[in-house]
Amino acid sequence: MPKILIADDEILFQILLERALEELEDEGVELLFADDGEKALKIIYEQKPELVFLDLVMPRLNGLEICNAVKKVHCIRDVFIIMLTSRGEEYDRRKGMEFGADLYYTKPFNPDEILQNAREILGL
Amino acid sequence: MIQISLKHLLNKKEVSGLLDELLAAMKININIYGIDGISLTGNEDIEPGEKYSVELGKEVIGWIWGPAPQAKTVAQFLSYLANKELEKKVLAEETLEKYKEINVFYEIGEKLAGNLNKYEIAILTLNEARRLIPGEDYFILFYNEDDKRFENISLGGSNTEEPFGPKKEIAENVLHNGKAELINDLGADHRFSGKSLNIVSMICAPLKTKNQNIGVIGISSTAKLNYTAQDLKILNALSFYVATTIQTAKLYDDLKETFVTTIYTLAETIEKRDPYTGGHTRRVMAYSVAIAQVLQLPQDAIERVRMAAILHDIGKIGVSDSILLKSGELTEEEFQEIKMHPIYGEEILKHIKQLHDIIPGVKFHHERYDGLGYPENLAGKEIDLTARIVAVADSFDAMTTNRSYKDALPLELALDELRINAGTQFDPLIVNAFLHGCETGIVKLWR
Numbered sequence: 001m002p003k004i005l006i007a008d009d010e011i012l013f014q015i016l017l018e019r020a021l022e023e024l025e026d027e028g029v030e031l032l033f034a035d036d037g038e039k040a041l042k043i044i045y046e047q048k049p050e051l052v053f054l055d056l057v058m059p060r061l062n063g064l065e066i067c068n069a070v071k072k073v074h075c076i077r078d079v080f081i082i083m084l085t086s087r088g089e090e091y092d093r094r095k096g097m098e099f100g101a102d103l104y105y106t107k108p109f110n111p112d113e114i115l116q117n118a119r120e121i122l123g124l
Numbered sequence: 125m126i127q128i129s130l131k132h133l134l135n136k137k138e139v140s141g142l143l144d145e146l147l148a149a150m151k152i153n154i155n156i157y158g159i160d161g162i163s164l165t166g167n168e169d170i171e172p173g174e175k176y177s178v179e180l181g182k183e184v185i186g187w188i189w190g191p192a193p194q195a196k197t198v199a200q201f202l203s204y205l206a207n208k209e210l211e212k213k214v215l216a217e218e219t220l221e222k223y224k225e226i227n228v229f230y231e232i233g234e235k236l237a238g239n240l241n242k243y244e245i246a247i248l249t250l251n252e253a254r255r256l257i258p259g260e261d262y263f264i265l266f267y268n269e270d271d272k273r274f275e276n277i278s279l280g281g282s283n284t285e286e287p288f289g290p291k292k293e294i295a296e297n298v299l300h301n302g303k304a305e306l307i308n309d310l311g312a313d314h315r316f317s318g319k320s321l322n323i324v325s326m327i328c329a330p331l332k333t334k335n336q337n338i339g340v341i342g343i344s345s346t347a348k349l350n351y352t353a354q355d356l357k358i359l360n361a362l363s364f365y366v367a368t369t370i371q372t373a374k375l376y377d378d379l380k381e382t383f384v385t386t387i388y389t390l391a392e393t394i395e396k397r398d399p400y401t402g403g404h405t406r407r408v409m410a411y412s413v414a415i416a417q418v419l420q421l422p423q424d425a426i427e428r429v430r431m432a433a434i435l436h437d438i439g440k441i442g443v444s445d446s447i448l449l450k451s452g453e454l455t456e457e458e459f460q461e462i463k464m465h466p467i468y469g470e471e472i473l474k475h476i477k478q479l480h481d482i483i484p485g486v487k488f489h490h491e492r493y494d495g496l497g498y499p500e501n502l503a504g505k506e507i508d509l510t511a512r513i514v515a516v517a518d519s520f521d522a523m524t525t526n527r528s529y530k531d532a533l534p535l536e537l538a539l540d541e542l543r544i545n546a547g548t549q550f551d552p553l554i555v556n557a558f559l560h561g562c563e564t565g566i567v568k569l570w571r
Contacts, residue, residue: 016223019216025132110227111220112255 002122003049005032007040007066008084009058013107017053020111021118029122037061044070049079051121054101056085064099071100080121084109126213128206130158130178130186139205146198154190154198178202180210225358228252232362236369242266243277245373249341249366250279257355259343261323263287264331264366265295266339274339281344290316294328295340302337304329304363306356309348325349329359331367341366383478384431391434394441398449404521409433411517411558412510414567418557425510432485432510436518439469439486451529463498466490485510489518494548504551512551516542516558519549524569535569 004024006017014033025031032049034040037060044052044066056063063083070076083104085091096104105114118124134140134156147154155172156164164186173191176199177184185206188199232252236245246264253262261281265274274295276287287295290310298305306327310316328342341363343351391405412433416426440448443465447458454462469486473479488502488511495503507515523538533541539559546555561567 012219015212015216016219019213020220022213108223108226111223113227 001028001030002051002124003030003032003047004118004122005034005040005043005047005049005052007034007037007043007052007058007063008055009035010055011035013055013084016111017114020109020114023115024118024122024124027124029124037063037066041066041069044076044079045074048076051080051082051118053082053084056083056091063101064096067096067099067101082117126210126217128180128185128210128213130156130202130206131164133202133206133209134164143198143202146201150194150198152191152194154188154195156202157187157189159185178206180206225256228256229361229365232365236365240369240373242370242373245366245369246277247279249362250277253341253343253359253362254279256358257327257343257351258349259325259345260347261291261344263291263343264339264341265299266331267299267337289322290319291323291326291342291344294326295342298328298330298340298342299337302330302332304356304360306351306353308351322346325351327351327356327359329356329363331363331370333367333371338367338370384434387431387479388434391438394438397440397445404525405434405437407521407525408436408514408517411520411567412513414561415513415517415554415557418561418564418566419513419553428482428485429510429513431479432482432489433514433517435469435473435479435482436486436489436514437465437469438472439465439467441472442468453529463490467499482510484508485514487511489514491515492549493551497549507551512554516550516554520558 004021006014006021008014008017014035018031018033021029021031032043032047034043035058037058040052040054040058041061043049054063054066061069067081067083070079070081080102081100083091083096083101084107085104086107091104091106093104103117134143154165158164172189174189174195176188176190176196178186178188178199180203186202188195188202190198232249235248240248246266250262250264259280261278263276263278263281265276265287267274274287274292286292293315294305294307304327307313308325310321310324310326323344323346325348326342326344328340330337331339331341341359343359388405395402395405409430412429413426416429421429443461447454447461450458466487466489470483473483473486485508487499488507491497491500491502491507491511492515493504493507493512495501520538520542523533523541524535526532539562542550542555542558546552558567562569
């Protein structure tokens, strides 16, 4: 059963992503949640989600640090990381790619695009 | 339609954890059934006890079997959670709808920032409208003041014909009143009662610019839809984008046209000093643009060629009449003065920022392909392409019109002159393009 991790310290965005991806739950995808960087990293290591939505700014570990740990230090390749940034937030796309982020979205994201991308990434 | 299933609710770790603790504290066992009658707990062998419904609003979404009165409390607890879950999802859904709108407007703003004509703007906007508002025929009707007709641009509907029936009638109303309309059931509208209708629901908003309404944007459906005030608000916002972008594009075009006309008038004024050269500017421009078209240059390059051709002799304003209009042979000194006009041209044009990129076309139109021209003795591809084009057009027109010092050559002889001097005076590529243009009719020769 494929898993998706939603890591965001703002509950609102957890709820919104959950709603945007709800269709996938009916198809057997399990949604996991984390509200800080450390919890997110623990879930990535232990539960091995195929897809991770990662907020850039989170307590304890930020999105880039998590990316770096997962992709560069532990070399976990079979996880697709989508970085979430706020519009106007300073985000260097090239730096994100260097750290191992596969894609990034700006909030407010387009829910249709999120769902379609998640389907493609999970091969559904 | 947002749904909550009991199964989905119990799959949530917080809910199932809390429920387990609750049951342990109450020291009871229960059985939970979904609306389809399938057990969600799997312990069907326990004593049934009483049956209590779990309700979402007034709708039953499952049952709890267990001992009274504790099982009733559990059922109420799950009902409460289900209702909270529904509220949360409704709010999330509303927020996500807003997100979709925001994204549409971001994207439309970015796309419309490019240089588009009004049809491109219309299609782009209608495509975005289709993402947000339900319907079948998404249309923009541009109103033409001159013939009092609408021009119909439609996605999903018929594109070619003029609108008719209620679509036309509502559009006219919206156009003239400047107010949007929302009609969910045309049959119930007094204007259309008793008429046979090809659409049932429609919303329509005016395209307002500062001075007038230039048309309408609308969406219609052959099935009954419930358009909301929110839909109309979005349509109004889209109409604002369309109208302002079209107005900006039109102002830009007007400005460009004014600029070109001014330049052209200036060039003609200078030309008037020499009665022999009447129409020279116009012909050199037409020949040059035709050559550029044969060479399939991009549109912006063709525009540069046009401007350079119009202004190629602007520097002659700095050459005195006694030399410019002299009918006899020029002295060496006088000829040196004439040869200054490309440089004068550069000096005049460098004060106009918008014309900086045509300076090479003006300054070097008397250079020769073999390097024996003036003012800088440039050769071959060193000479700006526009200048090489204007050189051929300018020389051909000079050969085929009467001048104070000579009679016009017949066209065939002038074309021969171009052939003979290709590779020495002229770039052979440009000469070939000119000859090819004559054969194919792209170059139109004056007789």
